Amino acid sequence: MKAKEWEKASAPLAEVLPEFRRMRRGFFKLTGEWTAACLYANPSGFSRTTIYMEAFGLPLYLPSESLFFPFGFRVGHSWEGVEPGLVAEVRKSVPRLIKLADLRSMIKASSDWRIDPNQLEVRLGAGVILEEKSLVEEARRALVDWKAVQPWEPAVLERSRTLLDILDREGRSGAMAELGRRREVTTKLLR
Numbered sequence: 001m002k003a004k005e006w007e008k009a010s011a012p013l014a015e016v017l018p019e020f021r022r023m024r025r026g027f028f029k030l031t032g033e034w035t036a037a038c039l040y041a042n043p044s045g046f047s048r049t050t051i052y053m054e055a056f057g058l059p060l061y062l063p064s065e066s067l068f069f070p071f072g073f074r075v076g077h078s079w080e081g082v083e084p085g086l087v088a089e090v091r092k093s094v095p096r097l098i099k100l101a102d103l104r105s106m107i108k109a110s111s112d113w114r115i116d117p118n119q120l121e122v123r124l125g126a127g128v129i130l131e132e133k134s135l136v137e138e139a140r141r142a143l144v145d146w147k148a149v150q151p152w153e154p155a156v157l158e159r160s161r162t163l164l165d166i167l168d169r170e171g172r173s174g175a176m177a178e179l180g181r182r183r184e185v186t187t188k189l190l191r
Helices: 003-009 012-017 084-100 105-109 117-130 134-145 151-190
Strands: 021-023 024-029 035-043 050-059 074-081
Touching: 012 084, 024 074, 035 084, 050 084, 050 105, 050 117, 074 084, 105 117, 117 134, 117 151, 134 151
Parallel strands: none
Antiparallel strands: 021 024, 024 035, 035 050, 050 074
């Protein structure tokens, strides 16, 4: 389903999500200064009409070229467009989604942070924001010997190391300013 088709077809979802704003192929709601709750209609690679509705919390301080869904769940199963069952399932899923879209919930959900650099970066940023030194120090120790395995990992690891360098040189205020700049990049994805 193309973006223009989605805009028209998703009108029933917009009705049950009055506090959410539209984004490309989905909806989002800022749940705090640093987090958003998102619903994204992930298109099937096999069918023009089939979608998978992904519900996820998004830490806004992770700059990215595209959305990723590490803190979320799939709403129902595959759907043939915006059918009444999808609308009902989305309505039921909103309270669960809002609970996920919180920094403390994301910290709890980042159980793979020792092997997933995205989750490490989430915890590091949350540690700076929430002033939880233990999260910052865990990330610092993990980054010492971390070797990138996947082609996308070096950029994530470099951002984490850069944030630690800024924190060491400029203190928390410098690190918060850096996270604010990164938030600007991510929020552009939501428009």
